[in-house]
Amino acid sequence: MVFSSLLFLFLFLPAVLICNFLSPWRIKNAVLLFFSLLFYAWGEPVYIVIMLLSTVTDFSFGLLLEKAGLSDRRRKAIVALSIIVNLALLSYFKYADFLIENLNAWLGTEVPLRELPLPIGISFYTFQSISYIIDVYRGTSKAQRNWLDFATFVALFPQLVAGPIVQYSSVAEQLRHRKVDSAMFAQGIRRFIKGLAKKVLLANNSGLLWHAVSGMDTGALLALTAWLGILAFAFQIYFDFSGYSDMAIGLGLMLGFRFNENFNRPYSAQSMTDFWRRWHISLGTWFRDYLYIPLGGNRRGRSIQVRNILIVWTLTGIWHGASWNFLIWGVYFGVILIFEKWVGLRLLARLPRPLRHGYALLLILIGWVFFAFDDLSAMGTFFLALSARNGLPLADTETGYLLYTNLILLVVLVLTIVVEKSRNPRTERPYLMLLYHGVLFLFSIAYLVDATFNPFLYFRF
Incomplete structure (x- = not known):
């Protein structure tokens, strides 16, 4: 079940809100946990067992960490064991087939693939559970002594599937x-x-354009067609993921939770360093707090800092998926961030703002090519098309047709990003906002009633 479905909007969500409103405080978390498990079980009921196993394990480890008289060595062992259990579950379901496939290719073996479907949201709730254990060990959070409350934190359906990644300390109270x-x-x-x-009207329609371009033979793509396609993908992934984050934050507010923001106008960035302070903020914060700083951050010399950045960004790439293109994507940004840290940002500071923005957008679009193609051969030929080095003309009538039929969409996408950047809630008139959101909702529902194309890119992560 996804938020942008009629089933969720007109059956599941009203039931959750009504029951949450009518329930006395003492059972609100039980009600929310019930609906969260129902939401999770809708597609893959068997994987509730995996989530509950993770929940019971980390709840028990949290209590052990606060047991009186434990030495720091034993407390560290408990943290290590918790991390191993969580990462073992994540690795088995997400990365086992990738490892088997590559070992078969390298060693000439024929080990059968597991072909297990990926449990929904496992990348998110695994990281949340790990952060909880580390916070309890550090003393920044008290161990939760009510299993029901802890299970509600882990299974909380608004942010279960695609974040934002919620640290326990931010919602404990x-x-x-x-x-x-x-x-x-x-x-x-x-x-x-x-x-x-954002998800239904903008991301889905951007996705249709990207679907049309990516479905072509990449070896025969013309340069302007390829650039139009990757631009459409950039719009799709932003409006898709930020739209889902907006929905998660909105659902949280309706249920009494305030989640941290996950996006801050990333396409207005002036550098890659700036971009990654604005994109998927909760993931970047998690890697900073629980990996980069514990590894030494920037406190142990330049060579160690370079190592730490490369480790973080390699793992950031792999976190997104079990495929070589995600690893390349992570390393690509890691190398750029290292360059910017010691050379690039000083050079960029001398450039006019439009040139800095153009530099950032170009590197972002190149990065999305790595992200979009798990077929490395198709990725290579797409890059040849982007660089106009495939011996083909820059454009043809098909390029013109795609641009003409999607021109209004592209203008709306750009204007939405500009308005999102400049809007000031304090100057908005309530009755106009009521009308505005009412129209948006009606258009979104009308689209969903007739839609056959409603993917969600981060659903697989």
């Missing part, structure tokens, strides 16, 4: 005490509708 007033609920509805419209 809200698990015990939360209250939704009319202003907070209305804010949640507005945020949810905004995310729904």
